[in-house]
Amino acid sequence: MAVEYEGRGHSDPLQIERDISREEDYLHGGWTQVRISKRHMDNDARAAVAKVRRALRDSGWTGCN
Structure with missing residues (x-):
């Protein structure tokens, strides 16, 4: 998993191209x-933590509540 x-x-247009390329590599x-x-x-990054937890659960990881 990669968190960005x-x-x-x-x-920036050049950064968008790099981001697309990196996403394809992932x-x-x-x-x-x-x-x-x-x-x-x-709000203490609660939404960020929720996104990461959801992605971990969706990938089969059972170590998060």
Whole structure:
């Protein structure tokens, strides 16, 4: 699993191309990508944690409540 924070710099056209390429690499490698933005970090990052936990559970990991 890869967790990525999408900040302001990710709206640059060159960065978008790099992000797409990296996402394709993750997919071909069998990885799950979890993308986090600034809004996920509000409220003590509860939304970010929920996204990561959900992705872990969806992949079969049983170590999180």
